[in-house]
Amino acid sequence: MKLHWSPKSPFVRKVMVCAHELDVAGQLTLVRSVAAMLKPNLQLMADNPLSKIPTLMLDDGRTLFDSVVICEYLDHLAGGSLFPREGDARWRALRWHALGNGLLDVLILWRNEREREVPLGALQDAFALKTEASLMLLEQEVEMLAKAPLSIGHVAIGCALGYTDYRFASLEWRSRAPQLTHWFAELSKRPSFVATEVAEG
Known part of the structure; x- marks a missing residue:
């Protein structure tokens, strides 16, 4: 492939x-x-x-x-289990997947906007508000994330947080989401995340 x-x-x-x-x-x-x-x-x-x-x-x-x-x-x-086949586990995983993907969409659009010659302030404010709301929701749900088996939802959220660090370090989101910070630190130790970490160059 x-x-x-x-x-x-x-x-x-x-x-x-x-x-x-x-x-x-x-x-x-x-x-x-x-x-x-x-x-x-x-x-x-x-x-x-x-x-x-x-x-x-x-x-x-x-x-x-x-x-x-x-x-x-x-x-x-x-024959994996990243996409649970049925029950509440499936809908939780798909919902978290949608949240992680949606946050990435917002961040990429925000990055594109801020690189325009004349960025729209109102649009950037909207992106900032959506990003903050998403991070705060994750902070509220992080205990459920930690207890659930690894799924596509965890992967998407982990990649979204990694991209936030890479492109939006100035947000300093960890100061407002201590539990999410701990969860992400543990997730980032997985070999799959270590092997795919973005590096300059």
Whole structure:
């Protein structure tokens, strides 16, 4: 399998964390691909018309995108349990997954906006408010997160917090979320997160 990949994409990181957790990372051939919003990548578009990463090409020629679909495919392929099959565990995992993905969407849009020549202050304020509200909800729910078996929800939230550190260090979110800080520190020790940590260079 071939994965269009970038080391700084949090959605790619989510796929790679899952791949390591499921012990299928060795089955992936990583293809360094740039997916800039203002400059579509024509080579990438041959596999994904949206010019977005991650994109996974299967050995039979089919392609899968986006990270939600790819992570579930890898879980299915490996017979994993990152996507609980039924009951409350399933809905908790999917809800946390949606929260982590949604927070990443907000942060990426916020980063794009702040890099504009004339950023919209009201839009940045809205992004800041949504980010803070998401972090405070996670602080309230962190005890449930800690008790639940590792799922796609944990992976998505962990990648969102990692991206917050990487692109929005000035938020200093740990000062307002001590329990979430502890939980994230423990999650970050997992080999899958260590192996996929974003580094400059």
